[in-house]
Amino acid sequence: MLEAFIVTIWIEYNGKMYMKEADSLTRNCKAAVEQLTNKFHKSPMKLVAVKCDTAQTYKDRKEYFNDKR
Numbered sequence: 001m002l003e004a005f006i007v008t009i010w011i012e013y014n015g016k017m018y019m020k021e022a023d024s025l026t027r028n029c030k031a032a033v034e035q036l037t038n039k040f041h042k043s044p045m046k047l048v049a050v051k052c053d054t055a056q057t058y059k060d061r062k063e064y065f066n067d068k069r
Contacts, residue, residue: 005029005052009036012046026052 007022007029026032029052040047053061 010049
């Protein structure tokens with residue numbers, strides 16, 4: 001069974017860290033990471049990290065960080 005992933009990225013810009021969830025789902029995490037790496041390669045923003053979550057791990061992480069557990 002193919003599973004969809006929610007991609008979260010962390011970007012550094014002007015000495016500040018930003019986090020953003022991608023606007024769409026992907027089924028291929030590796031391809032999404034490669035695409036993001038290429039996109040930010042020549043950008044003034046530095047791609048710090050990329051995380052691919054399943055719907056369940058995304059929900060669990062959100063609950064953990066929002067003190068719902």
